Amino acid sequence: MTDPPAAPRRRGAARTDELLQATLDLAAEVGYAGLSIEAVGRRAGVGKHTIYRRWPSKAALLLDALSRVWTSDLDYRDTGDVREDLREQFFRSGVALSSPPIGPVYRAVIAEAQGDSALRATLHERFLATVEQRTLDRITRAQRTGELAAEANLEFAAEVLCGALYYRSLLSTRPIDEDAVDGLLDMFMAAYGTTGQTG
Amino acid sequence: MTDPPAAPRRRGAARTDELLQATLDLAAEVGYAGLSIEAVGRRAGVGKHTIYRRWPSKAALLLDALSRVWTSDLDYRDTGDVREDLREQFFRSGVALSSPPIGPVYRAVIAEAQGDSALRATLHERFLATVEQRTLDRITRAQRTGELAAEANLEFAAEVLCGALYYRSLLSTRPIDEDAVDGLLDMFMAAYGTTGQTG
DNA sequence: AGTTTATCGGCACGTGCCGTGCCGTTGACA
């Protein structure tokens, strides 16, 4: 009557990986509600210590889990048409932000961050500022190629673009659809675009 | 040895008012963390039932508390200079959103809303959409007076303006300072303003 | 090979909050 060996009990980095994956799986299944450390532990068949040994808090775990799936979607294309590249990227971000597992995990981080200004700073550094920077990079290239006005201050433009996206997907209840993206890009191009304007 | 009568035990609407005020006071003192129904009850010297009899959930209480202090700051001025009116209003909103008691209560609602889509819808209806609408009203007037381009679709502009504001004050860690407001208004006026442009 | 040692899963604890039930009291209103 030997018990089935089941999965061998892993340790170290392998376990860390499994835990991040379990967090994402759990988020996809049950959403933000029920996304607790205890639930992650139960799902991964793991004691809470195994989690707390790796991350000092629930927020830290969530941030790492988010990194795991978020970074791959960050890059803008560069087809030479800045409006089209932004458009494509905004849709991708919008879908990502409103689908599991990214949506629930992002929401969980935001909820957690409301009561913890240090976490809010980390969220901003690791995610929001990064996205803004990539946006700024892309539109700065467009400025150099003459697609956007040379004198424009694009730093705030990048923030406004990202802000509109996150506002709609995380605070509002409206989807990031064609109308929203086109409306946003209309405003952006009307402000800074060179095509069809004097000059 | 008669006990001091202290405050007479009030009932009904008077108590409701006291409870909302206690919620705001507590938020101002301890911030979002510690803003629990039990804490509100303790502070107001009230049993939890007295709260739950009035509001079905913590979120409902927070929304009502927020209404109590938020609505007064909603109105835009109309001096005839749309940029200046927006500027003044954005500063006021920025200060309100980052000061007690509005800041902590708003954060609490947002945190709560991340796990409750019905609450998110209510938050949007009662607050975000209202602010967007007043913004839209103001810039629509500006469109009629010729300050803004007649063909502009201002609905998305209103959302983008508000989105930038809320993004910065609630998700980002940066303050709503002169640079931010001016950068935002530069973009807005460059897109839709008529002054200094052809036509 | 055997021995050590850190990591592991499991369990229990104390704290805090949620939302509900009960109970004796109190204030408003008839």
Next chain:
DNA sequence: TGTCAACGGCACGGCACGTGCCGATAAACT
């Protein structure tokens, strides 16, 4: 004065957080 709903206080079960302790186990060292 009497009635009755609203009240404050208390306790409960449930859940999650973060920590402490246990014996088991896998990896590293000898």
